Amino acid sequence: MESTDADFWFSPASILVALVTIIFLLHRTWPHLFQPKAEKVAGSIENAGTNNSDLTVSKEPEIPDGWWSGREVFELERRALFSQTWLYLAHSSQFEKPGSYQSFDVAGFPVFLIRGKDDRIRAFHNVCRHRAYTITRRETGASTILGCRYHGWSYDTTGRLVKAPQFDDVPGFDRSQNSLFEVHTHATDQGMIFVNLNSGEPTAFDSGVSLSLSRFTGLEGKFTWVVGQTLSGNFNWKVGARSRQLDAYIGELHRKISEIVRLDPIAKIVRSITRKNAIEERVLFPTTLMYSFQDAGLCLAISFFPASESRTHIRYDLFALSAVDKAGIRSMSELLQSTTENFTAEIELEYRSISAKQGSSGDLNNKDIHQVLSRLQEHAKLERIEGGQILPAMHKPEGSTLFQKADQLCKELDCVSGGLQNGTSPSPLDW
């Protein structure tokens, strides 16, 4: 049999060649026929974006739900972070004389700092050992004896219970067993006071922080507190330090404060030369940022302490290297207040937009946010192993004494043990 043209045209090889040629031509002419369905892909990304659980699983696997607004995350932060991290609270120049105190709300832990007659500054849980009411009456004040307004238990500046009306005769009652619970403190060479709420042995104070502070321009000299205040806003504390408005806020403060501090001609020249280094920053993890306005000889500390998952106390303090006159203090105080109020409102807006997006979106490039996260993960792991919550800040009273049982019974029966009778306002005595 002879091979003909017709044979070639109907052979399997020729059909294959023809098919490949057709496909090649089609691809050149209508390439879109060969592309994957674009719509479908976009759709699935969008779904991942709108679905909370999908987002956390596919994009940021390590960020827990409720990162910005969840009560459980906040509770975990209290145990994992605020109960056992060194937190900057104040500077020693804020405590002028023995008895000077300042109260703080650190993630729902009431704490106060007080200068003792021995000049040492100590920190205590702001909780009366009688029935756990708050002891200090104001945010700041001065008194070497702190009398609880409710039933008159009084403590000295070292936290010792010195007076417990009507209790001294109670059998089994031992004043020395009812001192205030002290909080660990660490003061740096610059006089900056950090606290650690861990009721056991806290971690050692990070020497890196001391070193970093010693190199912080403005802190080499002796500086003193000028003004400070606590404001509050409706946002999660973690939004504060990473706010997009932070740079604008600090920039504006620096600009306006430099106008108040009338720089002499030489300082002005120095300032214009060193302008680009005019502001230095230090992060005091996890709550505080410090800024040095070196040309103005000022230093600002701003802290974000959570009151709840969606409410935060903003504490700011301004320090100066040299004395500031009364008029200067007043203008700085007004400037700081209005600028910080505006900043707070801006953070609130930012927070609303973050929490409206649901899920835990928001950039995690911020190193501190990563650090918070890893602390929470570590603690959660320990709790899983332990099979229950670990509360490092909790103090267990030494045994259940007779008195405590009696007092508990008294409380339940609603009887009176002196002092305030029935929910009326505390005595007007003020200190």
Ligand SMILES: *[C@@H]1O[C@H](CO)[C@@H](O)[C@H](O)[C@H]1NC(C)=O
């Ligand atoms: C989205 O979330 C819901 C509930 O959290 C879940 O039932 C669902 O499977 C998720 N995924 C998609 C693609 O909807």
Ligand SMILES: *[C@@H]1O[C@H](CO)[C@@H](O)[C@H](O)[C@H]1NC(C)=O
């Ligand atoms: C903050 O101040 C700027 C400039 O003065 C103003 O434009 C802005 O609206 C203020 N923000 C808020 C939330 O009040």
Ligand SMILES: *[C@@H]1O[C@H](CO)[C@@H](O)[C@H](O)[C@H]1NC(C)=O
């Ligand atoms: C207790 O409260 C009642 C009314 O609320 C008042 O009349 C009474 O005087 C109060 N007692 C004391 C001891 O304050």
Ligand code: FES
């Ligand atoms: S609660 Fe302080 S004395 Fe009773």
